[in-house]
Ligand code: AMP
């Protein structure tokens with residue numbers, strides 16, 4: 001098959017790496033890709049939101065399978081456009097992608113499907129939103145309805161903080177994404193992610209994963225795209241996956257199908273395990289970054305087989321084959337991320353780290369120049385390793401991290417610590 005991957009992060013390097021290892025891959029392109037995807041296939045200069053350009057490229061290059069990594073092309077309708085051109089695309093259509101693209105849409109679907117989630121109000125005027133906020137009090141969570149690059153959720157400890165967030169969001173700081181706002185009950189508990197391959201009403205859950213969203217150790221500092229992830233997370237063991245998929249994934253699939261839009265692709269449920277049971281915080285309609293990196297290191301199936309089965313409505317014929325080891329990935333970021341950060345730092349030691357057994361350095365914000373690799377973004381690498389236990393995976397991943405040199409870098413030293421505490 002001739003494959004086109006869309007995106008430029010660590011997730012897309014992991015997808016490229018896995019697809020390259022499929023016996024069915026003839027040719028692999030990544031748009032726009034990074035230094036890592038350049039080593040797996042060919043990078044092409046097309047942005048992830050250029051749906052027309054991507055369709056034109058896919059037609060001209062006789063692409064058989066398109067794999068969008070990030071949410072943006074999905075919410076813009078890349079799957080619908082590829083389908084119209086007769087090209088398979090692994091991801092939901094534009095209607096289904098609203099599950100991620102609109103928080104109020106997701107809330108309404110969860111309500112109809114009977115999925116447990118935080119109580120909320122949905123507002124389009126500042127007066128009504130303020131009113132509701134002051135009736136409910138703090139702590140409380142304010143969410144811009146639309147996509148806001150991970151910055152649209154404010155967990156407010158005081159009413160004043162919540163009011164500030166409302167003013168910002170509804171005052172135009174988030175453009176169209178802030179025309180509507182969801183105000184949500186604050187939930188306490190531990191977060192965990194459940195991702196599943198989905199096709200119509202069929203879901204095959206992957207093992208659990210846990211992301212680390214805060215920039216610094218001990219879950220302190222600003223929220224980022226994710227500073228590391230591991231799988232499985234002890235809070236959601238393999239024995240609980242089917243039960244959790246019945247609570248958080250399958251009811252949504254039935255509701256989407258009933259509304260005439262069978263969901264195809266990855267459905268990702270962000271869960272909060274509270275003392276009153278699991279509650280869904282959000283849905284993503286794609287692999288998480290960096291959750292994808294450890295998850296794909298554990299997946300033994302041919303990824304193209306699984307994706308093709310999803311698109312062709314044959315997912316029930318597939319059994320996922322998961323390696324028993326734990327996997328853990330540590331993100332190396334540029335100093336200052338998620339704020340402003342420098343670019344262009346030389347990265348050394350990549351080959352030494354990659355050559356360790358059961359270790360893979362997935363690249364995100366990197367570019368290659370000749371035989372050298374330079375940083376080119378906020379999250380630069382995700383150093384990922386397998387181990388016979390979570391503790392072993394953590395040890396191997398940090399050994400590999402210690403072999404990588406980059407000036408002006410930062411990484412968390414406690415990826416996996418929460419899981420280890422739960423096992424202790
Ligand atoms: P979301 O994009 O909806 O997952 O929100 C981003 C982050 O905000 C989540 O990963 C949580 O850490 C936090 N969050 C979202 N909703 C809530 C909630 N209702 N209660 C507590 N924390 C929340």
Ligand code: GLY
Nearest residue numbers: 211226288289290
């Ligand atoms: N790591 C969280 C996400 O990809 O949304």
